[in-house]
Amino acid sequence: MSLKSLHYARLLLAQPVRTLSTGSTVQRDESSWLSKLLVRKIEPTKESHSRMLSDKFDIYELHTHNVRPDSVGKYLENYKNTVQIVQSKGALSMELIGSWNVEVGDLDQCLHLWRYTGGFEMVDQAKRELGSDKNYVQLMQERGTFLRSRHLQYLLSFSYWPQLKLREGKNIYEIRSYRLKPGTMIEWGNNWARAINYRQNNDEAFAGYFSQIGRLYNVHHIWCYKDLQGRKETRESAWRSPGWDECVAYTVPLIREMHCRILAPTEFSPTQ
Structure with a gap:
């Protein structure tokens, strides 16, 4: 059995049967629309949800930056220079996957998705190395003047x-x-x-x-x-x-x- 198949099997085994119980006079009908509105109870498990849901060792870093409307151009140039510094450090197990501007939704917002190959150990390594790079630190400080707010999440990919x-x-x-x-x-x-x-x-x-x-x-x-x-x-x-x-x-x-x-x-x- 492949690793992905094993993780999918774990997902199925973790699911109790969905039932609808409203009294002895009411029949249980799994196909009824009402049963679909109930959230099933998740039984206790000895495995973490992350191990059951993801079979990969990569960590993804999602940055959400809310940019000052009058600074979007300067911000993008700043981030482009930051990416170039990261790419110049071949020893880092860190790569940019995507950078986007929001066109519909939260305007003047940018999203950046990075991947670390090797888990949180590689995240820690990248932070240490980049934190000692004067040019990188200067760009980070400059970027703060272009932002209204920002948010960071570490993510795992679904198997x-x-x-x-x-x-x-x-x-x-x-x-x-x-x-x-x-x-x-x-x-x-x-x-x-x-x-x-x-x-x-x-x-x-x-x-x-x-x-x-x-x-x-x-x-x-x-x-x-x-x-x-x-x-x-x-x-x-x-x-x-x-x-x-x-x-x-x-x-x-x-x-x-x-x-x-x-x-x-x-x-x-x-x-x-």
């Missing part, structure tokens, strides 16, 4: 998500961010391990993550489309696929809050 592949050409991205009810992450993973099969017709699945440090019980799904019309057609195609509606029905009750943003890659983003 069932397709392998991350950088894109070429002209594309737009959508990041759909979810804040889940505590204790429901395993059920989310169980349902999306099936749902992802309905969202690969146009190779739109770019990346899927859950938070490890920062705001917890957060999930980020990143999709890639040619344009907004392509997004519309791809999403409508998914709704026509038998089974997609059921996956949505089972995951919606797990969500406390959700929002989406449309992103455009920066000129220095590795994925376009």
Whole structure:
């Protein structure tokens, strides 16, 4: 059995049977719409959720920067120079995956996604080395004058998500961010391990993550489309696929809050 298959099996074993019980006079109907509104109880497990949901040793770092409207150009130039410094240090197990400007959603906002190969040990190593680079520190100090606020999360990728592949050409991205009810992450993973099969017709699945440090019980799904019309057609195609509606029905009750943003890659983003 492959490592990915083993992790998927763990997800399934962690799920108790979903039941609806409202009294002896009411029949239990697993297919009823009402049963889909109930959030199942997650049984105790001796494995951490991160081990059950992710089979990879990479750590992803998601920076969210809210930029002063009058400083966007200077900010992007500053970040581009920062990326060049990191790339010049070949010993770091750290690489930029994507940099984006938000075009729909929280305007004057930029997102940057980094990958560390080798776990948190590599995160610590990068911080030590970059922290001793005077040019890097100077750029970080300068960047603070361009920002209104910023936020950082460390993420793990879902084991069932397709392998991350950088894109070429002209594309737009959508990041759909979810804040889940505590204790429901395993059920989310169980349902999306099936749902992802309905969202690969146009190779739109770019990346899927859950938070490890920062705001917890957060999930980020990143999709890639040619344009907004392509997004519309791809999403409508998914709704026509038998089974997609059921996956949505089972995951919606797990969500406390959700929002989406449309992103455009920066000129220095590795994925376009």
